[in-house]
Amino acid sequence: MATDANNPSPEDAPSHDPWQLGQSHRKVDAMERMRGITRYTDDLKLPGMLHAKILRSPHAHARIKSIDTSKALALEGVFAIVTGQDFKIPYGIIPWTPDENALAVDKVLHVGDGVAAVAARDEDTAIAAMRLIEVEYEVLKAFFDPEESLANTDRSLSINPYGRKGNLSKRVLLEFGEVEQKISGADLVVEGDYFFEGTTHGAIEPHCALAHVEGDMSKSGILTVWSATQVSHYLHRELSKVLEIPAHRIRVIQPPLGGAFGGKSEPFDLEFCAAKLAMLTGRPVKLLYTREEVFYSHRGRHPMKMHYRTGFTREGKITGVDARTILDGGAYSSFGLVTTYYSGQLLCAPYEFASYRFESLRAYTNKPACGPKRGHGSVQPRFAMEIQLDKAAVALGIDPIELRRRNNLGSESTTVNKFRVGSNGFSECLDKVEAASGWRERKPKLPYGRGLGVAGSTYISGTNYPIYPNEMPQAAVQICLDRSGRARVFSGANDIGQGSNTMLAVIVSEELGLPLEDIRVLSADTDLCPVDLGAYSSRITLMVGNACMQAAQKLRRKVCAAVAKRWEIPRRRVALIARKALDLENPDRSVPLREAFCWAEADNGLLGEVGSYNTPKDRHGDYRGGTIGASPAYSFTAHLAEVEVDPETGIVDVKTIWVAHDCGKALSKRIVEGQIEGSTYMGFGEALMEQHVVDPQHNGVHASPSFLDYRMPTFLDTPKLEAMIVEAPDANGPYGAKEAGEGPLHSSIPAIANAIYDAVGVRIDTLPFSPAKVLAAIDARREQEAAGLVPEHKSGQTHGRRSA
């Protein structure tokens, strides 16, 4: 059938007003979670199940001279032990950088690197056995600073064998237009250094995997792995590669997930170890990370050191952006190749750049590897860019919102790096936060110590090219209707709490007239569901939503045709709504959907349809790397923060964050609001509280590997969040929908930074905005004021000002 999800034919348009789209829904799977019935991975228990633990390196960089497992194996209750020698095939989520092994083969690259795994009858026995494993290390010099690491010339100290000269993980240099000329000829050049500290995901559910073998794995046996992953398909592929088992003899199931935020988007040591130990023992094996292990596994936000030069005309138009960035990658590549591109490629909207150049270098260091965290690779440059804009607004005497409006790229446009942008609701986002905060009236009157700050951002709705090159659809959905009057939706997409199962049910409900409770969504099981690439890059609503809409529309046509045939009316007159098929011109005539399904099954045989979606391939530039970051559709966000800064202590109290997000079309209103609020909260935490760092003075141990020491905002810390939905429907999205899960994090952070400047006149260009840092900046400014070097900030407003 030649149906194209990108261009639905006119007859696909619903013949009545939407009855589900844009409403608030009860999620299809929330009530069981709230009753404690839902089984997350660690809640699964199989007969004869063993428990496994991983022995981890106490050194940041060391050669493994020997491992003696004999004493551990002799312990009663120990069933098997594996080491790096059992996993010699390397893997990596990005096919071009397979630079890690399930367990360290001959070298450990950071504190917490896995060395051996034990399966025992219970966790206590596994822990006791771990302590009996004798590992002899030759400790090597460790690198904790990315620039020092890049400067290394001693090949014997190269951290990762994939590292190029000087522990270089990846370098990207791209230039668009005459940057030097456009910046040097500008009316104003703003130059600044920024540092974005590393942060981590902090999903409340720790990683967990359970593996089970049926039959003889050397012949036709089946390996099943349940894992708290957000990318079951990629896990499936890597298990097959590393364990040397054909993919069709591996089944990966993602049970309901307790949060991810990017922290579960690649395979981890635990899945390989549980699988291998299950194969060796013939018993089910479960491996649950401790919270400490989650911190050491990390794959979170890359620390980035950024130098920005931006040119502006007198009117505030951007003439050029020159960015130099060093990414601290940690010990492995993870998604780092993509992160390095994203650190530059995703900056080119919502503003029009007349020219642009970025150079990004990713260094290997002896720390837990960095990877994707919500807003992958683009939250850091957004922080720098939005402060640059704020500095320009102050220097030019232009209102910061007005400055952003003047640079707005607009809809149906092309970015300087040749990405084609469709719908764009950025201007409306700015309008909404401006009005809701009372910006115009209140900002000029706020006393010293109180301030408002604004920032804008954009994000992708999935990437046009998958992680491994192939021409197959990026998303597929299968829907079956049966004579009981229900729909079963099979989707490989990972619902990680963001509500993608409910999103699919809403689409099926809209198209087929079934209430949500009549729709069963079965997702993320590689035996039952079509391949889907998983929950990353904010791809699911657009891609899987399109595939689902296509399959549901095919079924709607069949059901409507069967009803129309019996009523002897044209098919277009039949509507499916609220568990009924009805005649639009004679609303008294209706038939229960269940019966309509029976008619359609009688006419067509079993009612099942598939839908698939592939991305447009004409929305990027023709240059090396030009596809990375290109998306079918872009979301837009504006944040506006109000802060109170205590000049005596440097404590920043964020009062309210207003956030308006253009998601194209909110398919389910409260779920979208929840994504906007959750993203904004996460940015707030990074701005003020969170730091994922290792301590070089103590051999690279994690400085805060617990929820007590890694400070995530609590109920009491979190400011008032006012989320507003903006809808600029995009032709590429299902019903116009774009992403909502990652974009609304970005500008949360610079909005707070800019509000701090408005409050007390200091720029905090490094994260987090800790009291000591803010206080030092206030003191420095006061000294400058006293020396007459800068005017007194908010000089007419003495309220709250500390006496010098």
Place this chain on the structure above:
Amino acid sequence: MSEAAFLLSTTVNGEPVTVAAPHHWTLLEVLRYKLDLIGSKQGCDKGDCGACTVQLDGEPVLACLTLAAHAQGREVTTVEGLGHCHGGCHPLQDAFDRWTAAQCGFCTPGILMSAEALIRKRGRAVEHTEVAEALAGNLCRCTGYTKILDAVVDASQQMHPAPGKE
């Protein structure tokens, strides 16, 4: 490993229970591993996240920091027992469902147990600020807390309607 076990006699969600458990086990381990009450979650192992919150004689406690022996002869209520007196669905659970206050839902059981204790002790509809204080020991990483606060306030109003509203 062979460890001395003891017999724990307690009441869980209204039902008397006697179970053998190692001395060093926490209440969370007994609930999850011995009684298959998986609703209480292990998020951090050390009392930092609140996902394991249950009630002991009506007081919210962290089951991961409570020795199982401490529950001897006492009444334990877990999220599985929350709806018992409400036809299976507590007004808090209904409000959380309506407000989409659970995203991944992993922290939700603990939050529900803390919130129920707050509303019961106050005996009236509660306000946002006191909810935030009562739930400060429960981390949620998905929601930004906004919808949870709204849902708890809403549920308390359902349970304690303002005079004249009935």
